[in-house]
Amino acid sequence: MRALVLAAGFGTRLAPFTETLPKALFPVAGQPVLGRMINQLKAAGCEAVAVNVHHLAHRIEAYLTQTDFGLPVRISHETDILGTGGALRQLADFWDEAPFLMVNADIVTDIDFSSVYRHHRTGRAMATLTMHDRPPFNQVWVDEKNRIAGFARLAGNVAPHGHRELAFTGIHVIEPAMIDHLPAEGFCDIISVYQQLIDAGFTINAHVVTDHYWQDMGHPQRYRQVVVDAMAPDVFHSVFGGRRPSVVDCHPLCGDGSDRAWFRLSDGLHQLILADHGITPTLLGSEWNAFTHIGRHLFLSGLPVPQVYAHDAFSGLVFLEDLGDRHLQQAVNQASGRDAIEAIYRPVIDIWMDLTRKAAGAFDPSWTCQSPAYDAALILEKECHYFVEAFLNGYLGLGVDYTDLEGEFSRLARATMDNAIDGLIHRDFQSRNIMLRNDQPFLIDFQGARRGPIQYDLASLLIDPYVGLDAALQKRLLAYATDLAVKSLGCDPVRFIRGYHCCRVTRNLQMLGAFGHLTRVKNKPAFATWIPMAADMLGRHLKRIEDLELPGVYAIARQIADLRS
Numbered sequence: 155m156r157a158l159v160l161a162a163g164f165g166t167r168l169a170p171f172t173e174t175l176p177k178a179l180f181p182v183a184g185q186p187v188l189g190r191m192i193n194q195l196k197a198a199g200c201e202a203v204a205v206n207v208h209h210l211a212h213r214i215e216a217y218l219t220q221t222d223f224g225l226p227v228r229i230s231h232e233t234d235i236l237g238t239g240g241a242l243r244q245l246a247d248f249w250d251e252a253p254f255l256m257v258n259a260d261i262v263t264d265i266d267f268s269s270v271y272r273h274h275r276t277g278r279a280m281a282t283l284t285m286h287d288r289p290p291f292n293q294v295w296v297d298e299k300n301r302i303a304g305f306a307r308l309a310g311n312v313a314p315h316g317h318r319e320l321a322f323t324g325i326h327v328i329e330p331a332m333i334d335h336l337p338a339e340g341f342c343d344i345i346s347v348y349q350q351l352i353d354a355g356f357t358i359n360a361h362v363v364t365d366h367y368w369q370d371m372g373h374p375q376r377y378r379q380v381v382v383d384a385m386a387p388d389v390f391h392s393v394f395g396g397r398r399p400s401v402v403d404c405h406p407l408c409g410d411g412s413d414r415a416w417f418r419l420s421d422g423l424h425q426l427i428l429a430d431h432g433i434t435p436t437l438l439g440s441e442w443n444a445f446t447h448i449g450r451h452l453f454l455s456g457l458p459v460p461q462v463y464a465h466d467a468f469s470g471l472v473f474l475e476d477l478g479d480r481h482l483q484q485a486v487n488q489a490s491g492r493d494a495i496e497a498i499y500r501p502v503i504d505i506w507m508d509l510t511r512k513a514a515g516a517f518d519p520s521w522t523c524q525s526p527a528y529d530a531a532l533i534l535e536k537e538c539h540y541f542v543e544a545f546l547n548g549y550l551g552l553g554v555d556y557t558d559l560e561g562e563f564s565r566l567a568r569a570t571m572d573n574a575i576d577g578l579i580h581r582d583f584q585s586r587n588i589m590l591r592n593d594q595p596f597l598i599d600f601q602g603a604r605r606g607p608i609q610y611d612l613a614s615l616l617i618d619p620y621v622g623l624d625a626a627l628q629k630r631l632l633a634y635a636t637d638l639a640v641k642s643l644g645c646d647p648v649r650f651i652r653g654y655h656c657c658r659v660t661r662n663l664q665m666l667g668a669f670g671h672l673t674r675v676k677n678k679p680a681f682a683t684w685i686p687m688a689a690d691m692l693g694r695h696l697k698r699i700e701d702l703e704l705p706g707v708y709a710i711a712r713q714i715a716d717l718r719s
Contacts, residue, residue: 155271156248157195157255160241160324161188162208162232165260167373171433176210178259179217180371181468183384187371188214188259192223198267200255204228204248206241239342242333249330258324262380263368265325270361274327279359280335280351281328286363288321294360296320302358305345320360323368327361378415378430379404381469386419386426389464389473394424404428410586411672411681412599414441418476426463427477431470439523442470445601447521449474452603455513458505458596477596482585485593486621496627499615502588502595503635506611507642509603510577517578517605528579528606530567537660538563540667546710549670549685550717554710562704569702570660573653574607575645583611584618608639609650613657617695619665619687655698662692689714 165177178188192203202225207214211231218227230245242256253274255267265284274282283302285294293306295317303317326344335351336342348358371377387398399421407416407427415430431442442465449472452459460475482502489495519526524536539556546554580587581602589596612635616628623631632654640647665688672681693711696704 155198155200155252155255155268156202156250157200157204157257157267158230158241158245158248159188159191159195159203159205159257159259160238161214161259162206162211162235162241163260164209164235168371168377168433171374171435172209174210174435176213177371178205178214180260180377181466182262182380183388183466186217187262187380188217189221189223190262191257191259192225192227195255195257195267196223196225198271200225200267202226202228202248204230204245205259206230206232206236206244208232208235235341237341238344239336239347240340242328242344243336243338243342246333249333251330253327253329256326256328258370260371261324261368262371262384263323263325263366265323265363265366265368267325270325270363271327273361274359277357277359279329279357280332281326281348282359282361283348284323284325284363285320285360286323286366286368288368291321292319294320294322296360296362300360300362302348302352302360304352305349308346308349320362323363324370374433377433378469378471381466381471382417382419382428385464385466385471385473387421389426390419390421390424393426393463394421411668411676411678413676419473425476427460427474429472429474431472434468434470437467438520440470441523441601442467442472444521444523444603446472447518448600448603451517451521452509452513452597452600455516457508457513458594459600460596460598477589477591477598480590482588482590482595483620485590486585486623492624492627495623496630499631500634502615503612503631503638505595505597506580506583506608506615506635507638509580509611510608511642514578514605517603519604522604523601525604527604528581528610530564530571533567533570533660534560534563537664537667538566540671541663542667544667544675545670549674550714552713559706559710562702562707565702566656566659566699566704566707569699570607570653570656573609573649573656575609575639575643575650575653576605577608577643578603579606579608579611580614581606581611583614585615585620607653607657609654610657610661613654613661617658617661617691619684619691622687655695658695659692659699662688662695666692 161178165172168177179186182190195203207229215229218229270284295303295314297303297317303314352358369380371380386402391398403420405418407418409416417428419426419428434440434442437443446462446465449459449462453461460477462472462474464473485498486495525532542554542556546552580600582599587599589598616623616631636647636650639645639650669681669685672678696708696711
């Protein structure tokens with residue numbers, strides 16, 4: 155038995171990632187899908203394999219020549235894309251007198267190739283196509299004798315009455331005589347040739363399979379599913395013990411402002427969380443890199459964060475401990491009275507301090523994304539400029555020129571850093587990023603962590619519009635946090651509070667920029683709900699640092715208030 159693995163295509167539905175890595179080399183559980191396919195063919199009894207290449211051929215050729223598969227692998231380079239039939243024709247001298255297998259490189263399946271091959275040899279057909287029931291991809295007609303009757307994608311074809319509609323798996327077994335029916339040169343679509351043979355009276359059989367696994371990697375969502383299916387059983391086994399589950403259910407969860415996708419995985423007894431950061435071809439500086447490295451560092455430092463159980467770099471997937479569904483915002487909304495809310499917040503503030511006490515020393519800035527630290531440059535770009543462009547101009551359409559406020563923003567940034575108490579900050583330390591499990595707080599969404607003024611996280615927590623803490627409670631919690639910082643870090647309380655008031659303003663600017671961007675650009679209108687409260691805060695926060703002389707920014711704050719009224 156010999157086989158051809160089709161790996162010449164451009165993988166356009168996976169662009170832009172296939173611009174630098176061919177789809178056939180996308181890893182699945184650490185191994186390129188092409189390598190998995192060749193190993194599977196060898197296990198089925200295949201004695202030699204050919205692989206056609208065109209797009210990024212040098213990448214595939216390098217992989218094949220550097221890997222010992224234990225059987226001959228011939229590379230068939232196509233100067234121009236030849237199509238499936240053209241690929242067969244170019245390899246005419248590779249085939250012997252026995253039927254041969256042809257498979258797509260971008261599928262992952264447990265279909266038994268040896269069984270498919272034996273089934274073909276028991277029949278009398280020019281080719282056998284392996285078929286299955288896969289709505290909505292059922293576009294091939296199969297008659298009651300399991301013969302292919304036609305293909306819906308060919309113009310003018312109409313489904314014969316009483317025929318089943320099934321989907322083609324991309325696995326064929328073909329007689330060598332098929333070569334004689336291919337055009338002598340140029341591009342050739344094998345499906346069109348099959349149709350011509352059927353019309354001419356030749357038999358093309360269908361081998362219908364059931365109770366099998368099959369998935370292609372046609373676009374990022376299907377690629378993600380392939381990697382999850384390959385990794386999840388082993389992750390469940392390593393975390394919970396017992397037998398590897400044969401089925402793992404994947405349920406999407408509602409995200410928040412992030413572009414990541416979130417899922418809850420279940421084997422029927424246990425649950426895990428899956429974070430999908432998207433395909434990540436470049437790791438350094440990526441959000442996936444920050445999430446995995448920072449998450450493990452915080453966990454090993456004794457911080458309450460979900461444990462990272464497993465991850466896959468290229469696919470951007472991370473398997474995490476499941477902390478449930480209750481976050482701080484919900485707990486505050488359900489609490490009765492200021493004292494009860496304060497009792498919820500004090501352990502959270504203790505964790506805020508532990509970020510610096512326990513995790514700052516060994517924190518590696520190379521793990522971070524966006525920037526290695528929260529500094530004046532970040533304040534100007536990610537807080538001030540973001541506020542002007544995403545909120546004032548993008549959301550409100552005010553047409554404000556950033557350069558008119560640049561001097562004031564620079565004074566704000568300098569004052570913030572001059573009064574900074576350096577430590578490790580979460581960067582988005584707010585109620586929706588703090589989960590409660592058995593009333594114990596845990597931090598999530600820590601991928602933005604970096605060194606910076608610890609007052610920034612405290613400001614994020616206390617002015618959080620999702621909960622709207624009243625001024626008196628904010629004051630009491632600020633006093634608790636200040637006392638904790640002085641005792642733990644030996645910092646000057648006056649400087650600490652001054653820096654806190656500066657950070658309230660920078661965080662307020664960031665929130666408004668984010669709410670405007672998420673509402674208008676990301677089409678997440680729920681975030682507009684929080685804009686009025688965040689806008690109302692700004693003037694009050696600016697008054698606490700009025701000695702910095704920020705009249706332009708203060709005028710903008712009043713203008714926003716007037717627009718709302």
